[in-house]
Amino acid sequence: MGVHTHVRELGQYVEADTTIAAAIVDRRDARLVGVPGEPQAERLYRRMRFIRRFEESLLELFERGLLNGTTHACIGQEANAIAIVEHLADDDHVFSNHRCHGHFLARTGDALGLMAEIMGKPEGVCGGIGGSQHLCAPGFMSNGVQGGIVPSAAGIALAKQLDASASLSVVFIGDGTLGEGATYETLNLASLWRLPLVVVLEDNGWAQSTPSSANLAGSMRDRFAAFGLPVFEIDSTDVEEIAAVAERALAQARTHDGPVAIVIHTYRLCHHSKNDDNRPADEVAARWELDPIEIHGRRLGVSARAAIDAEVESALQDVIDRALAL
Amino acid sequence: MIAARAMGDALRAALNEDDRVILLGEDLIDPYGGAFKVTRGLSTDFPGRVRSTPISEGAIAGLSAGLALSGYRPIAEIMFGDFLTLCFDQIVNHIAKYEAMYNGKVTCPVIIRTPSGGGRGYGPTHSQSLEKHFFGVPHLRVVGSSLVHEPTAVLRALLAQNSPVLLIEHKLLYPLHLLLPVGGRIESDIAEVHVSADGLPTVSIRAVPREDCSFTVLAYGYQAELARRALSRLAVVEEIFGELVVPSQISPLDWEPIDASVNVTRSLLVIEEGVDGFAWGSEVAARISSHFFGKLRRPVVTAASDPTVIPSSKMLEAEMLMTFERVEQAIRQVAA
Numbered sequence: 001m002g003v004h005t006h007v008r009e010l011g012q013y014v015e016a017d018t019t020i021a022a023a024i025v026d027r028r029d030a031r032l033v034g035v036p037g038e039p040q041a042e043r044l045y046r047r048m049r050f051i052r053r054f055e056e057s058l059l060e061l062f063e064r065g066l067l068n069g070t071t072h073a074c075i076g077q078e079a080n081a082i083a084i085v086e087h088l089a090d091d092d093h094v095f096s097n098h099r100c101h102g103h104f105l106a107r108t109g110d111a112l113g114l115m116a117e118i119m120g121k122p123e124g125v126c127g128g129i130g131g132s133q134h135l136c137a138p139g140f141m142s143n144g145v146q147g148g149i150v151p152s153a154a155g156i157a158l159a160k161q162l163d164a165s166a167s168l169s170v171v172f173i174g175d176g177t178l179g180e181g182a183t184y185e186t187l188n189l190a191s192l193w194r195l196p197l198v199v200v201l202e203d204n205g206w207a208q209s210t211p212s213s214a215n216l217a218g219s220m221r222d223r224f225a226a227f228g229l230p231v232f233e234i235d236s237t238d239v240e241e242i243a244a245v246a247e248r249a250l251a252q253a254r255t256h257d258g259p260v261a262i263v264i265h266t267y268r269l270c271h272h273s274k275n276d277d278n279r280p281a282d283e284v285a286a287r288w289e290l291d292p293i294e295i296h297g298r299r300l301g302v303s304a305r306a307a308i309d310a311e312v313e314s315a316l317q318d319v320i321d322r323a324l325a326l
Numbered sequence: 327m328i329a330a331r332a333m334g335d336a337l338r339a340a341l342n343e344d345d346r347v348i349l350l351g352e353d354l355i356d357p358y359g360g361a362f363k364v365t366r367g368l369s370t371d372f373p374g375r376v377r378s379t380p381i382s383e384g385a386i387a388g389l390s391a392g393l394a395l396s397g398y399r400p401i402a403e404i405m406f407g408d409f410l411t412l413c414f415d416q417i418v419n420h421i422a423k424y425e426a427m428y429n430g431k432v433t434c435p436v437i438i439r440t441p442s443g444g445g446r447g448y449g450p451t452h453s454q455s456l457e458k459h460f461f462g463v464p465h466l467r468v469v470g471s472s473l474v475h476e477p478t479a480v481l482r483a484l485l486a487q488n489s490p491v492l493l494i495e496h497k498l499l500y501p502l503h504l505l506l507p508v509g510g511r512i513e514s515d516i517a518e519v520h521v522s523a524d525g526l527p528t529v530s531i532r533a534v535p536r537e538d539c540s541f542t543v544l545a546y547g548y549q550a551e552l553a554r555r556a557l558s559r560l561a562v563v564e565e566i567f568g569e570l571v572v573p574s575q576i577s578p579l580d581w582e583p584i585d586a587s588v589n590v591t592r593s594l595l596v597i598e599e600g601v602d603g604f605a606w607g608s609e610v611a612a613r614i615s616s617h618f619f620g621k622l623r624r625p626v627v628t629a630a631s632d633p634t635v636i637p638s639s640k641m642l643e644a645e646m647l648m649t650f651e652r653v654e655q656a657i658r659q660v661a662a
Contacts, residue, residue, distance in 0.1 A: 127429035136428035141395070145419045151385045152420055155392015155400075162348070162374075162398070169392075182415070185382035189389065192380070 031315035033109035041299050044086070044239050046308045048078040051102045052293055053316050054111060055270075058101075058118065062274060066324070067118055071132040074102040076237070076269030079292035080202050081106040083242035084170065084262070087250045090139065091167040093160075095153040098133045099202075100142035103172055108137045111316065115323040123326045147173075147180025150199070154186045157195035157259070168253055170198040176207025178216060178223060187227040190259040197259040198250065199224070204268040209278055224261035235265035237292040240299075329473060330500035333364050333439075336477035337401065340485060341372045344399055347485070349376040350386050351403030361405045362441050362500055387413035390436040391421045399485055400436055407442030407494065408454045421490045422466040433488040437481075443496040443548055443599055444631075444647045449638035455547075455600040455631075457494045461577040461609065468577040470546035471495040473505045474512060474529040474554075475574045483525030494576075496548035496599070505554075515558070520583035522575065528583040532569040533561040539569040541593035541660045544584060544610060546576050549597045549648055556654040566661045568595075576606065581613070588614060588622075595627045595660040599648050602630035629656035 030036070032050040034043045055073040062071070074081065081102035088094070088107070096103040104114055110125060117124025118132050125137050133144035143149050153171035160167055177183055178201070190197045201224075207215050224231045232249035236242055242264060253260045267287040271277035277284070297305055327335075340347045349365060355378045359366025369376040379386050383404055390400035404410055410417075417438065424434040444453035460468050467489050471477065484491050507517035507529060518530045531554060532539050545553045550572040560566040569587050573579060588594050594614055596607035607628030614626050632646035 126427065126431070129429050130427050134423075134427045136424075136431045141424075141428070141432075143420060143423075145415060148388065148415050148420050151388020151416065152392045152395065154385070155389035155394075156396050157392070158389055159393050159396030159398055163396075182384040182388060185380070185385035186388065188380055189382060189385050 027112040028109040029111065029315045029318070031311040032111055041296070042304060042308060044082055044243070045293075045296050045300055045305065046312060047082045047106060048239060048293055048296065049308060049312045050111070050316070051078040051081065051105050053312055054105060054114075055101055057316055057320060059270075059274070061320070068120070069131055070273045071101075071118065072099040072273050073270045074099050074268070076287065076291065077202055077204060077266050078102050079237055079239035079242050079296070080200070080264050080266060083239050083246045084200055084250075086243055087246050088170065089167060091165065092139065093153070093156050093167070093169045094140045095149045095156070095169070095171040096135075096140070096142035097146070097149060097172055097174065097177070098142075098144045099174065100133060100135060100172075104135050104137070104140060104142065107140045110137060111319045112322055113137070115319050116326055119323055119326075121323070121326045146177045147182040149173075150177070150183045150186040154190045154195055154197050157190065157197040158193065160196050161193070166254065168196050168198050168250065170200060172200045172202060174207065175201065175203040175205065175212045175216065175220070177201075178220065179207070184223075187224065187229065187259070191227040191229060194258040196253065198253050199229070199259065199261045201261065201263045203263060203265045205265075206268060206272070206279060208272045209276070220263050224263070229259050229261045230256065231261045231263060233263040233265075237266055237290045237295060239292055239296050328501055328503055329471065329477070329495075330362060330364050332504055333471070333477045333495065334366060334368065336481040337365060337368060338371070339478050340399075340401065340481055341368065341375060344485065346397060346399045347375070348393060348398055348400050349403070350379055350390060350400060352379055352381055352386075352405045354378045354403060360403060362497060364495075364500070365403065383409050383412035384416055387416035387421065387436070387438060390438070391416060391424070391434055394421075394434045394436045394490075395424060395432050402436065402438045404438060404440040406452050407440040407456055408451050410440060410456050410460070410492075413438070414459070417460065417466065417490070417492065418463055422463050425488070426465050434490055435488045437484055437491045437493060439493040439495060441497040441500070442494050443498060444636050444643055445498045445548070447638055447640050447643060450635040453636040453643070455494070455598070457492065457576070458598075458600045458605050460492050461606060465489060466577075467491045467575055469493045469526070469574055470576045471499060472529075472546055472550045472572050472574065473499060473502055474507065474517070474531070474550070474572050475527055476504070476506055480526065480574050487524055494547060498548045499551065502551065520580070520586075522580040524575075526575045526580065528571060528573040528580060530569055530571045530583055530587055532567070533558070534567045536569055536587065536590045539567045539591050541568040541595060542584070542587040542591045543568050543570045543595045543597060543657065543660070544573075545570065545597040546572060546574075547599065549599050549653065552648070552650050552653045553597055553657070556650060556657055560654070560657060560661070566657070568657060568661060579610070584610075584614070585617065588618060592618070592621055592623045593660055594622070595629065595656055597629045597648065597653060597656060599631055601633040602628070603633050605630050624660070627656060627660045629653065
């Protein structure tokens with residue numbers, strides 16, 4: 001347990017306690033975030049499996065009464081986070097939403113920091129104040145209000161433009177976010193000012209309990225195209241297919257003068273938050289056939305996959321044990 | 327110097343003194359220079375750092391948040407205070423929350439300036455003083471411009487700290503000349519300046535020594551100027567003496583100079599232009615009544631505009647807004 005002493009200078013944050021700083025490095029467990037030199041297919045699988053099992057563990061901890069509050073799992077959408085983050089640079093910034101664990105874990109690898117945060121412990125990434133939806137780490141932030149994060153991300157993109165930085169500001173939104181006006185104010189401004197903003201829309205088909213057919217007029221693509229954004233669209237849960245699109249989109253964002261949109265049609269295999277799923281059972285069952293972990297897992301040899309599964313399991317157990325002991 | 331020009335000079339000084347200062351807002355750039363001309367000339371002298379935006383208050387506030395999170399010092403202008411409603415989510419759920427909810431890992435020092443208030447016949451949606459909806463928002467400072475505070479000094483103090491700020495500028499003050507304390511005086515009155523730990527001034531004004539004042543008046547913005555004029559007149563014509571206390575930061579309040587005055591006068595009137603009920607005055611009355619329980623000579627008096635829409639008709643507007651006459655009437659009530 002470390003001492004929480006923060007030294008702030010000119011808006012920069014310095015972690016003054018070396019034991020915590022050391023712990024952050026220690027928190028990136030290669031068994032979860034990728035073993036140096038391993039084949040790319042194995043790396044992608046390991047990283048998705050990490051997110052899946054982390055969130056399934058969270059749900060188990062909730063059931064055991066060890067967590068309170070709420071959480072929004074991204075089970076079924078792990079490929080999106082991994083595919084996008086795979087093509088980000090260290091100085092790119094990611095802004096995420098209420099369903100942010102996958103993005104956070106893909107970006108930072110800090111499973112212990114997130115677990116402790118959701119457990120409400122002072123060692124959590126935000127000292128237990130932010131909880132599941134309000135996370136902050138180098139190059140990453142999330143907030144829980146739909147649409148409101150989009151202008152924040154555009155402001156970070158404007159700062160990058162003013163700094164003459166070549167880096168990007170990436171914001172993850174959902175299909176439900178398309179109902180929020182702040183999104184369109186921002187798309188207009190970002191396009192007008194040619195900001196280095198990447199909007200990643202994860203369309204999982206359902207805004208909480210409402211299907212997008214009841215929420216959304218017109219087409220998602222056209223909403224971005226209307227503001228002049230190039231749109232990269234894919235309907236897939238295959239991490240390699242999504243990564244290929246992400247690579248092209250982000251490469252264009254780095255050379256293109258202005259924002260780009262990536263639209264990923266996906267599916268949430270779990271409930272919205274906890275125990276609140278009224279979707280047709282046959283629809284959900286059919287989508288389990290497209291589970292990204294399975295689709296990509298089949299590319300791996302049986303023993304290689306089993307070995308990764310065992311490593312992830314043991315690493316996550318360490319995370320849970322360490323977090324519970326804090 | 328008139329207040330609009332002084333505020334423009336304050337912004338110019340901020341742009342000169344810190345490269346991280348960026349101005350955003352609707353119609354800011356020359357030759358228009360902003361709806362109330364406060365930013366006139368600045369876009370010419372600081373190209374790229376003074377930006378006109380589309381009519382998108384939420385995005386203006388939200389982009390400012392992102393800039394501030396990245397180390398810049400954005401100063402956004404919302405053309406009319408009435409339009410603050412369009413950035414309420416950004417201010418309450420984003421700008422004012424980031425530092426605290428991320429446990430101090432970031433700061434979000436956004437300054438949002440806005441012209442507020444009635445008296446110009448602009449009607450129900452261009453005349454309001456909506457700042458009361460922002461009083462008490464945790465981690466947000468609300469500051470009110472007044473003629474007795476030097477805008478450059480106030481803005482420097484605000485830029486020297488990291489809390490987000492909502493800066494309310496009453497539009498009737500813009501064409502009036504500043505009345506700054508000089509040598510402990512404003513005109514013939516005694517003027518005492520108290521500066522908070524954060525460098526924000528409260529000015530206390532009285533015609534006679536505090537011991538000879540029978541009440542304290544707390545007000546900011548245009549109402550502070552109306553109160554100053556009313557107190558001057560009553561002092562000369564009727565020998566009614568009260569002390570006017572004008573804080574620059576109006577939420578949260580620096581109680582020290584208010585307590586110092588009320589402790590002697592044992593009587594308080596709070597005036598605001600915002601509408602009556604669940605208001606600034608209510609909060610001050612609750613705190614002062616508790617703090618000075620048993621010591622006050624009469625209940626705290628609050629004066630505010632009537633809780634209704636602000637009519638466009640000048641005659642009807644004058645019936646519901648706090649006017650000079652109503653201010654004087656309220657002072658008579660507390661002086662009785």
